Amino acid sequence: MVVVSVPAEVTVILLDIEGTTTPIAFVKDTLFPYIKENVKEYLQTHWDEEECQQDVSLLRKQVRTLLFHIPAAEEDAHLDGAVPIPMASGNAVDDLQRMIQAVVDNVYWQMSHDRKTTALKQLQGHMWKAAFAAGRMKAEFFADVVPAVRRWREAGMKVYIYSSGSVEAQKLLFGHSTEGDILELIDGHFDTKIGHKVESESYRKIADSIGCLTSNILFLTDVTLEASAAEEADVHVAVVVRPGNAGLTDDEKTYYNLITSFSELYLPST
Secondary structure, three states, X not given: OOOXXXXXXXOEEEEOOEOOOEXXXXXXXXXXHHHHHHHHHHHHHHOOXXXXXXHHHHHHHHHHHHHHHOOHXXXXXXXXXXXXXXOOOOOHHHHHHHHHHHHHHHHHHHHHOOOOOHHHHHHHHHHHHHHHHOOOOOEOOOOOHHXXXXXXXXXXXXXXXXXXXXXXXXXXXXXXXXXXXXXXXXXXXXXXXXXXXXXXXXXXXXXHHHOOOXXXXXXXXXXXXXXXXXXXXXXXXXXXXXOOOOOOOHHHHHHXXXXXXXXXXXXXXX
């Protein structure tokens, strides 16, 4: 077994989710298909609730901003198929079905273009929240993840999550997993509100938020662009190789510390 020694100055382990703690297949084949298959039913059931109306309002505002504020030169690339969401116009029954269908079409359009807007993530998060609460799904983690996190914490490490998924969605995964509720194992959560994962400044902000130096952090991710950005901020990194993850180039395999399991990390203090 390959063993990667964790530098003695590391006191914080920062984890990506998709492809690192959780199989990409769970995200691609369970989480996202659930949205497409259930968004219309969810809207019809929850439409009159304040939370749902806030989600719809944010989606409406977001697409309106896109349609009217993106420069013409960028329009074709960014807006092909964009679906505006109408306001009510007087006929309650027809308006309702028209608005719901527009939201459904808008969600389909955004997901087909792999857009990661705050508006879309907010609605997705609320849908997953309802699904997890009802027991319709449970989050999956690789078998080595929870035992390793427990060991790290016993060794005095802090463990944080940094994912493009919203903090709310992250907490749902860790609170409703096949391992049970494991939120107590996580010291905090970060999403792209602190900055994008391929920007080095994001990692400096995370260190400031935690109250440590960037060199006190070890970041585990399956994405080398994220690893590179973290390294630029003097964060230690290891690239996680899991089934279903994107392949690495020969140069990447040579340059980065690679692990296939969290059990391959050796903490000098242990």
